Amino acid sequence: MGIKSSPSGVGGIQFKFSQASTTVYFDASFTQLGSLADKKNTIIVTDENIFAAHTAKLKGWKTIVLKAGEEYKVQATADDIIHQLIQLEADRKTTLVGMGGGVITDITGYVASVYMRGIAFGFIPTSLLAMADASIGGKNGIDAGVYKNMVGIIRQPNFLLYDVNLLKSLPDAEWQNGFAEIIKHASIKDAAMFSLLEKNDLGTFQKNKKLIAALVERNARIKIKVVQNDEFEKGERKLLNYGHTLGHALENQYQLSHGHAVSIGMAYAAEISRQLTGFTQTERLVKVIHQYGLPAFTKFDKEKVFAVLKMDKKRERKDISYILLEKIGKGVIKSIPLKQLEIIINKFKVPLVGTGI
Numbered sequence: 001m002g003i004k005s006s007p008s009g010v011g012g013i014q015f016k017f018s019q020a021s022t023t024v025y026f027d028a029s030f031t032q033l034g035s036l037a038d039k040k041n042t043i044i045v046t047d048e049n050i051f052a053a054h055t056a057k058l059k060g061w062k063t064i065v066l067k068a069g070e071e072y073k074v075q076a077t078a079d080d081i082i083h084q085l086i087q088l089e090a091d092r093k094t095t096l097v098g099m100g101g102g103v104i105t106d107i108t109g110y111v112a113s114v115y116m117r118g119i120a121f122g123f124i125p126t127s128l129l130a131m132a133d134a135s136i137g138g139k140n141g142i143d144a145g146v147y148k149n150m151v152g153i154i155r156q157p158n159f160l161l162y163d164v165n166l167l168k169s170l171p172d173a174e175w176q177n178g179f180a181e182i183i184k185h186a187s188i189k190d191a192a193m194f195s196l197l198e199k200n201d202l203g204t205f206q207k208n209k210k211l212i213a214a215l216v217e218r219n220a221r222i223k224i225k226v227v228q229n230d231e232f233e234k235g236e237r238k239l240l241n242y243g244h245t246l247g248h249a250l251e252n253q254y255q256l257s258h259g260h261a262v263s264i265g266m267a268y269a270a271e272i273s274r275q276l277t278g279f280t281q282t283e284r285l286v287k288v289i290h291q292y293g294l295p296a297f298t299k300f301d302k303e304k305v306f307a308v309l310k311m312d313k314k315r316e317r318k319d320i321s322y323i324l325l326e327k328i329g330k331g332v333i334k335s336i337p338l339k340q341l342e343i344i345i346n347k348f349k350v351p352l353v354g355t356g357i
């Protein structure tokens with residue numbers, strides 16, 4: 001696809017997408033925000049946990065502080081932000097900055113894309129999941145009932161500012177959630193990173209700033225490249241849904257965290273892969289999933305979950321586009337008839353036969 005990134009001075013790297021560019025500041029510091037955005041015309045959207053942990057840093061910045069949690073990634077919160085923006089007299093020159101996890105970056109990007117038909121926005125991801133995944137790629141949206149990310153828009157942020165020091169306040173459970181997406185990237189695209197994950201564990205990455213900054217950048221670059229190749233998800237970008245089809249269906253039925261839902265989804269997708277692509281490395285995958293404190297195979301109500309899964313955005317009439325693995329590091333997109341998938345899911349047994357788990 002040719003060279004699509006170029007240095008843009010002051011430590012930022014510019015990545016070009018089809019309709020816009022994003023300047024990414026890897027291994028940077030929150031304090032750089034002052035040189036990227038003018039305090040007068042900038043409003044930071046964050047949540048109460050992040051605000052509480054980083055109040056001193058936010059001094060002097062206009063902020064909108066939301067309640068934390070996926071249940072607030074809904075239209076009512078978007079409306080609330082819009083009303084606060086009107087009160088703060090935000091106009092077309094205003095830049096919105098989403099400083100937070102994936103909930104905050106998703107909803108901030110969504111509001112910025114519709115407020116006054118679109119204003120500038122940037123992200124400061126604060127969770128590992130947002131750093132490695134959610135803040136990248138321009139998908140901004142909200143949930144509708146049990147349907148995750150049902151409403152939204154694809155629009156790239158103007159900048160991404162990475163400060164891994166912000167992870168110091170991130171709870172352990174959220175580190176684990178982040179690793180679900182990192183294991184996903186390794187499984188579909190990067191066998192060498194998968195080996196790196198096998199050699200380390202959560203504690204090693206939590207203790208070593210250099211190691212985590214490098215891991216974050218490696219993951220961000222994987223996602224950026226996939227999005228550059230296929231921004232509007234006609235092909236390759238679908239690979240990023242590995243673990244998410246079943247994962248999303250489980251997430252809203254069982255109030256699981258995103259990371260747990262995805263790791264369970266990845267384990268079952270590996271089992272489906274065993275049946276449909278001849279994938280033989282489920283044991284390695286499950287071992288890494290457990291190594292990072294995440295669940296793999298878990299019981300669920302197959303009928304209920306299948307009913308939600310049928311409504312997935314990846315469904316096209318009677319088939320569903322499912323992401324499977326051929327081997328570690330190589331994800332493939334497979335169109336599976338819903339009927340066949342239903343039969344496979346109905347036959348799932350926990351623990352699964354033949355996986356040694």
Ligand SMILES: NC(=O)c1ccc[n+]([C@@H]2O[C@H](COP(=O)([O-])OP(=O)(O)OC[C@H]3O[C@@H](n4cnc5c(N)ncnc54)[C@H](O)[C@@H]3O)[C@@H](O)[C@H]2O)c1
Binds near residue numbers: 130137139140168
């Ligand atoms: N747009 C995309 O491409 C994309 C990709 C993957 C996931 N997502 C979305 O991301 C969301 C999940 O992201 P998430 O796990 O970051 O969720 P989140 O935003 O709910 O953050 C998780 C929790 O960690 C807290 N937190 C975040 N950073 C913190 C910090 N530095 N210190 C202390 N607490 C902190 C938050 O307050 C929250 O309680 C889901 O809504 C998912 O749909 C979007």
